[in-house]
Amino acid sequence: MASVLARRFVSPISIPGRRLLRFVPLCCLRGGARRAGRKVDFELPLVSFVDCLLCLILFLLGSFSADAECAEREHVPSAHNVEAAIDAPLVAVTPEQILLDGIPAASTPTIAAAGRLTRLDDLFNQLKAKRELWRQLHPGEPFPGVVVLQIDRRVPALVVKSAFQTAAYAGYPNVSFAVKRR
Numbered sequence: 001m002a003s004v005l006a007r008r009f010v011s012p013i014s015i016p017g018r019r020l021l022r023f024v025p026l027c028c029l030r031g032g033a034r035r036a037g038r039k040v041d042f043e044l045p046l047v048s049f050v051d052c053l054l055c056l057i058l059f060l061l062g063s064f065s066a067d068a069e070c071a072e073r074e075h076v077p078s079a080h081n082v083e084a085a086i087d088a089p090l091v092a093v094t095p096e097q098i099l100l101d102g103i104p105a106a107s108t109p110t111i112a113a114a115g116r117l118t119r120l121d122d123l124f125n126q127l128k129a130k131r132e133l134w135r136q137l138h139p140g141e142p143f144p145g146v147v148v149l150q151i152d153r154r155v156p157a158l159v160v161k162s163a164f165q166t167a168a169y170a171g172y173p174n175v176s177f178a179v180k181r182r
Helices: 002-008 027-036 046-063 071-075 108-114 121-137 157-169
Strands: 090-093 097-100 103-107 146-151 174-177
Touching (some): 090 157, 097 121, 103 108, 108 157, 146 157, 157 174
Parallel strands (some): 090 146, 146 174
Antiparallel strands (some): 090 097
16 A cells, blocks of 8 residues: 555655755856865755744844834823823824824814814714724723824814814713823
C-alpha cells in the first residue's frame, strides 16, 4: 500500500543541498564562481531572523496608535479637575471638520461662514442612529444621553455652540468635554 501511495503522490519538495549557481545556464557565472574559490552558498540563521522580525513587529505594534485624532489632541484645552474617560460617542470639533467617532459629520468653515447657530443634520442623524442602536442593545434601561466633545482651541464659539445644540436635540443632553490633565 505504501509503495502505491509513494508512486502516486510524488513530493515536489527535493532534498536540501547546495543549489546556488549549479543549474544556472550562464556559463560565465558558473565558471566565475568556481574560479574564485569562495563558498557561494550562504545559510541564513532562520531563528535569529525570526527573532529580529518578532522584535520589529512588537515595536511597531507598541508604538502604533489607531486613534486618527492624536495630532488634534495637542490642541485640546487643559483642566485641573478631570475624570476618567467614559464610554460615549466622541464628537471631535477641529478647524476643518466635525467628526463623530472618526466619521465626518459636518464642515467647520461652512458653519462659521453662516454666522448663526445651525443644526448640523448629518451629526444629528448619526447621533440619533447611535441612540436608537443603544436602546436596541439595552432594552428597558434608561438612556444616559452622554456625549463627549473634543474641541480644538482654534475653533470659533459659534461652531462649538452648534455642535452642543445639535447633540442636545439628538437626545444627548449630558455633554462632557475631553481635556488634557494639567
